Amino acid sequence: MRLLVPAPILSRRAALQGLSVSFAAAFTPKPLSAAGARDPRVVVIILRGALDGLTAVAPVGDPDYALLHGALALPAVGDHAGLPLDGFFALNPAMPVFARLYKEKRALVAHAVATSYRERSHFDGQDVLESGYPGPNRTDSGWLNRAIALLPAAGGAPQRGLGLGVTAPLVMRGPAPVLGWAPQGLPSAGDALAMRALDLYAHRDPALAAALQAGLDTEKMATQGGMSDEAKKNKGGMDSPGGMRQAAAGAARLLAAPEGPRVAALAFDGWDTHQNEGAGTGQLATRLSGLDGAFEEFEKGLGERWKDTTIVAISEFGRTVRINGTNGSDHGTGTVAFLAGGAVAGGRVVANWPGLKADQLYQGRDLAPTTDLRSVLKGVLADQLGIRAPALGEKVFPDSAGVAPMKGLVQA
């Protein structure tokens, strides 16, 4: 991978030297398929606030579901009923794109999943979800970034990640260099000033030099990819369908660029539905339609690369099975993960369903987690990026050797 625009004063490589490590032994090259080598793309979407998996993907075949989840339960028939997936589960009707991809066997749901975290703090929960460590309080780096750091350099430069937003999500922070991009409307400062600032940083503050250089590179890439001023204009926050779509469209464009990053992370907000959550319509459905729109933008924007892509959407934990006093749900445990993309071996719901009877609930209140989310994520990283199990168990998700990568999530 080469610098897209020559920077006469400070080369990217000089700026990033020492920031990246690669462990050749940790990596297995992807075997050639009939169509030639796969050029894989991985996208991780963090759904911040704890997604109610029972309203997103409803176990309509569970006899206790409708009663316990009350006003938040998707009806099996009628207006705003769930879209049937496999006879037992139904998808929130706000997600028609995902439903189509599921039919095309390019999307799947993993249900009753959770990280290793069993308390109910959003912030600690997100730290565990994103850091990949078994417990909270490790916020120095994220699992996706450490996975990138294991990939062999391409064209002499270390692999880079892409973090959407003015600030990169924790899952994408760490040793591997990261590019950032966010929709915005500021006129650009121009190259002359940029080079002088880089020169000053090269002498006084290498960390700021590396950050600024990477930020400038990304902007150039987005511009060269033909992103119009209109496309750059902010369409809404990351809790709005417009903002989610826009972030996805921007990420897709950068991931599709031949010299662009291969791995991206986004974070969507607003899933903490303590009140007036709704079911097939309402607050949660609106956010789910934004996520669905993001899947659509990736499909459109990745073009040829869509067939090599796996997108994973995950949340820190789920919500209570019973509704609370304000037509919402409180913090819980088990929830769903969505996988979509041309590389996904989809068309199924992966679930070891725990049931919703009183004695089947976790601590009498939450969907019991029966699948470790890390096994899903490891499965994607193993099959999509070729990272071997020992490295996944030590470096990417430390102290998780006992959690085996789930097989068969990605098409062989």
Add this chain to the structure above:
Amino acid sequence: MAPGPDPYAAMTAFNRFGLGAKPGDLALAASDPRGFLLEELRAPNAGSIPSDGLQTTPQALQMFFAEQQQLRIARETAAAIAAPLAMASANASPTDAKLTDTKPADAKPAEAKLKPQEPPAEQKLFRAQAMARFNAQLKAGSGLVERLVAFWSNHFAVSVAKGQALRATAGAFEREAIRPHVLGKFADLLIAVESHPAMIFYLDNQRSIGPGSNAGRFDGKGLNENLAREILELHTLGVDGGYAQSDVTTLARIITGWSIAEAGSETGEPGAFLFKANWHEPGVHNLLGKNYPQTGRQQGEAALRDLARHPATARHIATKLARHFVADAPPQDLVDALAKAFRDSDGDLAVVSAALVAHDRAWSAPPTKIRDPNEFVIAAMRATGFQTNDPGQIWGVMNSLGMPLWQPAGPNGYADTTAVWASPEQMKLRLDVSWQMAQRARDVGPPLGVLDTVCGLAASRETRDALSHAESRPQALALLFMSPEFQRR
């Protein structure tokens, strides 16, 4: 005390602890930077701002209620006129002017039709309160007390994204609940915050009903543990503070009834805090092993007072303060000293703040942190004397840099680590912002003079050279804003 004026210490006083030097400021701190800051902590009424023309929370909410009422009448009138043409409207609006979760965007179409020119009440209120905050930051001496205000405002974060009522009151919340107590007792600050309508609304406590209360037994509604959880996790003990899920639920019961008087309330002043006794879960409640037998509002206050003096709270606050002012991974002896000051003074924040300023570690640690977007734009304005009566010019920059005013993504507030505020995207945006601000700056004199204003003799040779070799005055000024001396603290 010090052998001679230390240019680095004077710059540290303004950058690490304050909001950047204005012309002439460095000289004031040069002989005794610590003493200069400690003096500010002792100033009478430090932290408070004039209330001229600013509405109190009840006044703000009453304006908001009244406007909602007018809009409702206008909508109904319009609907009545349109009714013969169209059959009954399926999506009739809520009929009461009360606190709703509606976001401003949802209400815009109706407002736009009815009032083409006038901005909605909550926007006017937000604007006035934002300008008051920015003025306080621009005029402050070193800015230390304003930094403390911003710190506590972020510790007890509310977000205007919650709805129109929050937009109307977020600034009043800071002025009424935070400012009077930033150098007072932590327990008083805590109680002022948790009983403020903005916080109650932000974390849903006005909807939480004791299941065994009169109201709870009558209509079967129940607890909402949102505020109680954040009190324990974010506001007091911290997530490792040794509480359990059962404590969250118990505290939620204890503070049932902490609510807001709505429009037309007969029991309280509309828009003010109201304790709704018949929503309060009756009985003795056991929190963290202690029984709270009080009845009514006093039960919650007693629980909050105990939480305020819990050792875990002292540790939590000490760590956050040291992280904010000194380093992402703060020196342990500094954290210990602050926690001890907190415990020994029963949470006297003037004592704790003075302990921070007095500690050697707070001065010797290298400037590894980076100014957050609010600090950055205010420091640039202070350095150049840039004036504005339009708060939008300032919050516009903060929006671009990912820190919209009083609108953090969640109740844990804005991030307080270098990785977040020195990311590639952020630095690219700061370059653009620096360029914009440099072009707008007028009559600031030679850029090297501005460098002397903010750094004095502490400026590096490289930065001085970069400014002198710049091809234009705005370019030099933009480089000054981007320089490590200006960004780091």
